[in-house]
Structures are given as structure tokens and as C-alpha cells.
Amino acid sequence: MQTSANLVWLIALPLFSSAILLLAGKRANSWGHVMATIVSASAFTIGFVEFIAMQSRADENRAVAQKLFTWISVGSFNVDASLLLDQLSICFVLLITGVGTLIHIYSIAYMSHDLDRRRFFAYLNLFIAAMLLLVLGDSYLNLYVGWEGVGLASYLLIGFWNQKPAYATAAKKAFVANRVGDVGLSLAIMIAFATFGDVSFAGIKEHVEHASSTQLTAIGLMLLLAACGKSAQFPLQSWLGDAMAGPTPVSALIHAATMVTAGVYLITRSNFIFDExxxxxxxxxxxxxxxxxxxxxxxxxxxxxxxxxxxxxxxxxxxxxxxxxxxxxxxxxxxxxxxxxxxxxxxxxxxxxxxxxxxxxxxxxxxxxxxxxxxxxxxxxxxxxxxxxxxxxxxxxxxxxxxxxxxxxxxxxxxxxxxxxxxxxxxxxxxxxxxxxxxxxxxxxxxxxxxxxxxxxxxxxxxxxxxxxxxxxxxxxxxxxxxxxxxxxxxxxxxxxxxxxxxxxxxxxxxxxxxxxxxxxxxxxxxxxxxxxxxxxENVSVLTKAARRDLFQDDLNESVFMHPGQTLVRNILNIDYLVLDGLVRAVGSVSLTAGSRLRSLQNGYVRSYALLMIIGALALIAAIWVVTA
Amino acid sequence: MAIANYLYLSAILFTIGAVGVVIRRNAIVVFMCIELMLNAANLAFVTFARINGNLQGQVVAFFTMVVAACEVVVGLAIIVTIYRSRRSISVDDASLLKR
Structure with missing residues (x-):
């Protein structure tokens, strides 16, 4: 497979830009949005150059790879932080950077009255970097890093106006729903590792026929759960409506064009598993x-x-x-x-x-x-x-x-x-x-x-x-x-x-x-x-009422998961308070009581000390007497 | 006269001293009682020296006297200082290290 040194810049540029914007603080207010947009456009340019280069090659030579560094090396298990740009990922790279750049330009005007525009662009660039890592990673583990990164960026951007409590809650809801999916992805990676001893796409594809159908089904279902979380699919779809709390460019970029389609990417990328x-x-x-x-x-x-x-x-x-x-x-x-x-x-x-x-x-x-x-x-x-x-x-x-x-x-x-x-x-x-x-x-x-x-x-x-x-x-x-x-x-x-x-x-x-x-x-x-x-x-049919309430998905989630979860947490908290803390507090109060009782012996009266000494000496003599006699 | 009588005397003197330390408040009296206890111990030492027929007990008695002399010096100095500051030599009044 051909290698290319350019791939890393696709991710590094927006990542650095995001870091600069976040670290530079108010100093960057006047030029931050311009830099972010230029960086996004540069990423698109790199992607486009790679696309042209890819087109000029024969079908089987189109994919390019770049190894960044050895990430994990334990015994026979090796994971490199490597990037893979093939026919599938280039579609995403162009979509992400292309639509991303247009939305950056749009946001310059849309967010022009917002005092926090710089932070907004920093998050947008962070999202671009994470999303590119997601589609460029050559193993499930690399993909997972990007997967979590876009989740973070999505959370930050949904809650961008977090001074409104409802918006902050919406961000939290998206984060929690995504977390359920992420559990699926991490389980899928673990099962894949247990089955194949490898987590790279190429490695798993090569050995896929050695796995039993049960294992493949388990990996597939877990990947589907991950896709459901990220792509707002049933039954984890409830967060997407609330995610509209974020600024509209965010809804366009993350919650319409790119991030929510990551589940489709995941399933397509894992085609060798799902086909079996x-x-x-x-x-x-x-x-x-x-x-x-x-x-x-x-x-x-x-x-x-x-x-x-x-x-x-x-x-x-x-x-x-x-x-x-x-x-x-x-x-x-x-x-x-x-x-x-x-x-x-x-x-x-x-x-x-x-x-x-x-x-x-x-x-x-x-x-x-x-x-x-x-x-x-x-x-x-x-x-x-x-x-x-x-x-x-x-x-x-x-x-x-x-x-x-x-x-x-x-x-x-x-x-x-x-x-x-x-x-x-x-x-x-x-x-x-x-x-x-x-x-x-x-x-x-x-x-x-x-x-x-x-x-x-x-x-x-x-x-x-x-x-x-x-x-x-x-x-x-x-x-x-x-x-x-x-x-x-x-x-x-x-x-x-x-x-x-x-x-x-x-x-x-x-x-x-x-x-x-x-x-x-x-x-x-x-x-x-x-x-x-x-x-x-107001006088609408039952179906309309149900649809207005998102077909009761929130009610279901709240009554089946949230409220029992809260009750469980409350009870665990009570157990913690009564039993565990109770034990600790018991040790404390016993010491305190013993201390205050014993303190009365230390009254400062020399004569009582003398008496105690005499009693002690007598007790000692008596003890020796008893032992020796 | 049986030599054990010296030991009985020593025990009696020690007991008188100990009781005195515990029940008297006057620092001077307490002090004298401590001396009494020391001397009771001395008597016991000397008696044992006589019983065992060597000089070790007598040597220790000398040491005790020296220590008692030093103790008297320091102790009296403390009592005088306490009296100066508190106008009292009752040991119960001096139950606090601060004033």
C-alpha cells in the first residue's frame, strides 16, 4: 500500500488551530474565526489533492496509509496510530472538510453577534479534527478515539449556550445517549480483540472466516448499538431533537451532515463482519x-x-x-x-x-x-x-x-x-x-x-x-x-x-x-x-399528540431507565451514607468518647497522678507475685 | 534483733511517705514525704547490703542521697517560684501549666 505524509496534516491542522484558539483567549477574538476557516479550507485542499492523486491511480492502489507512531505494543498485540485513506474515507474527508468549510464561512456571519465566537470556532475545528480521525483511523481503536472526540465536540457545541439550563441539559442528554452507544463500540472492540487478537480493519477482514458466527453476530450487534447511539437510531434516537439547542451551523454540520452519519460509516467500514x-x-x-x-x-x-x-x-x-x-x-x-x-x-x-x-x-x-x-x-x-x-x-x-x-x-x-x-x-x-x-x-x-x-x-x-x-x-x-x-x-x-x-x-x-x-x-x-x-x-388526534411527544421515547427512557436509575443511585447513596459512612463515623465517635473519658484522668492534680503511679506500681508487684509464685 | 525488722521499718516508712504524698496538699509536706520515701528505700538498700554481705546496696544509697540533694535544690526552687507567682503552695492549686 502506498504511503503519504500528508494525511496527518488533515487532522493536525484543525487540532492545532483549535488548541491555539482555546489557549490564546481573548487575544484571538479578532482573527480566530478567520484562522479556523482558513484551516478548514486547507484541510479541504489537502483532501482534494489526495482525491485527485487517488483518481489517477489504479483501483487496487488507491488506498494510502500513514503510520504516525506505535501506540500500543504489548507482547504480540500491536496497535499503531495509523491513518488509512481509501475510497470510502475520501468520500467522508471531502464531505467533512467541504461542508465544514462552508459552514465555517456561514458561521462567521451567523455568530458575529456572539461574544464567544472564538470558542465556537475552536470547537468547530476540534470537531473537524476528531471527525477526520474517525474516518481516517485504520483500526477500531483509532476510530474509537475519533468517535469519542466527535462526541465531545458535539456535547460542547450543543451546550454552547449553556447559560440556558435547558440547553445544558440537552447537551448532557446527547452525551449520555451517546455513551450507551459507546459502550457498544468498546464491547465490539473487546470481542474483536478476543476473537482475532487484532483490532485493525485489514487484520480482521483477513481473518474473518476463522471466527464463529456467534462471535461475528456479537460484534455486529455491538457495532449496531454504537451506530444507534451516534446516528440517533431507534432506540437511542431521543437525543437528536434536543441537540437542536446548539447553534444552527452546528445542527447543520454535526447533527445533519457529518457526525450523525458516523454510524453509517461504522457499519459500512465493518461490512466484512456484517456480511458474515x-x-x-x-x-x-x-x-x-x-x-x-x-x-x-x-x-x-x-x-x-x-x-x-x-x-x-x-x-x-x-x-x-x-x-x-x-x-x-x-x-x-x-x-x-x-x-x-x-x-x-x-x-x-x-x-x-x-x-x-x-x-x-x-x-x-x-x-x-x-x-x-x-x-x-x-x-x-x-x-x-x-x-x-x-x-x-x-x-x-x-x-x-x-x-x-x-x-x-x-x-x-x-x-x-x-x-x-x-x-x-x-x-x-x-x-x-x-x-x-x-x-x-x-x-x-x-x-x-x-x-x-x-x-x-x-x-x-x-x-x-x-x-x-x-x-x-x-x-x-x-x-x-x-x-x-x-x-x-x-x-x-x-x-x-x-x-x-x-x-x-x-x-x-x-x-x-x-x-x-x-x-x-x-x-x-x-x-x-x-x-x-x-x-x-389543541384538539388533535392521539397520533399527532404522540408524535409531538416524540412517540413517547422520552417518557419511555425516563420511566424505564432514568427514574429506576435515579432510585438505584439514591438507594446506593443511602447505603453509602448509613453503612459505609456509618462505620467510619462509628470509629470516630468511639475514639472521641474514649478520649473524653480518658481525658478526665489528666486533671493536672499531681496527687492523683501520684496515686495512679502507686496503684500501678502495686498492680505490677502483684502481677509479678502472681506470676512467680 | 532480726534483720528483717529493718525491712519492715523501711516498708512502714515508705507507706507513710506514699500516703503523705497522696493526701497532703502542702507542697513542702509532700516534698518531705517524698524524702521519707527515698530514705525508706535507702534503708532497704543498706539492709540488703548487710544481708548479702557486699557494698553494692550501700553505694546505691549514696547515689540516692546525691540525687535527693539535687532534687531538693530543684524542687524547692520550683516551690518558691510557684509561691511567688500564685501566692500558694497547695499542689492542687498548681493543676494547670498556665496561669
């Missing part, structure tokens, strides 16, 4: 299927524009996870949807941020309405993202989502039918809730209830959105042209190892998809046409 573990793969399908519907249903009821988009993210990642569960052919489509989703969802989030910027940080769509004519560029770019996500040709989502639906149907038998119907249903609900978001925000009557008209955002915010919109128009076509991405990823995921019979011809699937999408749009248009009230209606 059918039970784990089935679970992946089930999780993906449940989440894509779950997220979509929640999305229909949210009035907070960011939470609606977050639910949509959850649902779209459900699509990706489902695709990764479809076996070799699915991985490429999962990655394709991931990339197109990165573009259109980031563009829509930034559009939502632009709307909030013009609407005094109002997030309730019921208080929007008719914004389109005040913010035409934002409305246009949001509209392009909208067309992309619902999958209208020729926009990006059409190519990627259609492929997933098609592959789902082709899985064959009842499984294929069930998955196909689930994905179609998801597409319809997606069309419904996205149309709802667009109508409530940009059309209809003005409901904001104050005289100030919304204003269009500055160019520094609109340019990144525009560039992302170009991505949401063109990326699907470019990636799917001649099955480009599929062939590109072939060396990593072997997509053409097996060939499924086509359940339905692709054109039929596309027509079905477009039909259900049209139905979804029509339902939404008929329901939200005309003037709306500025308040959410």
Missing part, C-alpha cells in the same frame, strides 16, 4: 426501517423548524442504515444517500438558520408564514433542498433514495416487500412533512405578530447555502452517473459480489416513489393551504 453475520444484518435492517418511519412520523408534528429537520435527519439516516443492512449492494447506496443528504440537509439547516436570523431567532413555524417574499434567496435554496430530499428528479435525493427503495424491494421475499413498503411509506411521509415545513415557513399568511419585517441574510451566509444547493441539485446525478460511486467503492465493500434478481424494474420503482411523493405533497398542500393560526391546534 446475517442476524446482525437483519437487526440493522429492522433498526433502519423503524427509525426511518419513526423519524418521519415525528417530523410531521413538530412546529419547531429545527426539530422538524432533526426528525427528518433521523429518518434519512434510517434510510442509510437500512441500506447498509441490505448487504454488499446497499453500502454504496447508503454512502451515496449520505453524501447527497449531507448537501441538501446542510443547505436546509443553514436555510433554517437564515430564516431564524431574519426572524429574531424565532423557531416556531406557526409564527412564520409568507417569509418567501422577504427572503427570496433563502426560500429558493431551501426549496432546492426540499426538492432534493423528497426525491424529485433530477435533484440529488431522487438518485440516492430511489436506489435504496429499489434495493429494498430487491432484497426478495417478504423481507423485500416489507422493507420496500416501509421505505415507500417513509418517502410519502417525508414528502408530507417537508411540504408542511415549506408551506408553513415560506407561504401563507404572515403570522409573526410584530411589525418588523424579516430581512434577507448577509452574503456571507447566503454564499455557503448557495454552494450547498448546487450540491443538492447536482451531487446525485454526478455520483450515480455510470454507477460511479458504486464502482469507486467496490474495492472497499465488494458491492458486486452477489447479484439479486430485480423484483421490479427500476422505472416502476421510480414511478411508485414519485406517486407516493406526489400523494404526500398533495395531502400536505390540502391540509396547510390558506391561512393558518399562529398557535398549534
Amino acid at each position: 453475520a446475517p442476524i446482525a444484518q437483519l437487526m440493522v435492517l429492522i433498526v433502519g426501517g423503524i427509525t426511518l418511519l419513526f423519524g418521519a412520523i415525528i417530523g410531521t408534528a413538530k412546529d419547531d423548524i429545527k426539530k422538524a429537520l432533526a426528525a427528518s435527519t433521523m429518518s434519512q439516516i434510517g434510510y442509510m442504515i437500512l441500506a447498509t443492512g441490505l448487504g454488499p449492494i446497499g453500502y454504496a447506496f447508503a454512502i451515496m444517500h449520505l453524501l447527497t443528504h449531507g448537501f441538501f440537509k446542510a443547505s436546509m439547516f443553514l436555510g433554517a438558520g437564515s430564516v431564524m436570523h431574519g426572524m429574531k431567532d424565532e423557531v416556531n413555524m406557526r409564527k412564520y408564514g409568507g417569509i418567501g417574499k422577504f427572503m427570496p434567496i433563502t426560500a429558493l435554496t431551501f426549496g432546492l433542498g426540499y426538492l432534493a430530499i423528497i426525491g424529485v428528479p433530477p435533484f440529488a435525493g431522487f438518485y440516492s433514495k430511489d436506489k435504496i427503495i429499489e434495493t429494498a424491494f430487491n432484497a426478495g421475499g417478504m423481507k423485500g416487500l416489507a422493507l420496500g413498503i416501509a421505505t415507500l411509506l417513509g418517502a410519502m411521509i417525508t414528502a408530507f412533512y417537508m411540504t408542511r415545513v415549506v408551506i408553513l415557513t415560506f407561504f401563507g399568511n404572515e403570522r409573526w405578530g410584530h411589525k418588523d419585517e424579516p430581512h434577507e441574510s448577509p452574503a456571507l451566509m447566503l454564499i455557503p447555502i448557495g454552494l450547498l444547493s448546487i450540491g443538492s441539485i447536482a451531487s446525485g446525478f454526478i455520483l450515480s452517473k455510470g454507477e460511479g460511486l458504486v464502482h469507486w467503492l467496490e474495492p472497499v465493500v465488494n458491492p458486486l459480489k452477489e447479484h439479486h434478481d430485480e423484483f421490479l424494474p427500476p422505472i416502476v420503482v421510480s414511478l411508485m416513489t414519485l406517486t407516493v411523493v406526489a400523494i404526500g405533497i398533495l395531502i400536505a398542500v390540502s391540509k396547510y393551504r390558506g391561512d393558518q393560526l399562529a398557535q398549534a391546534p
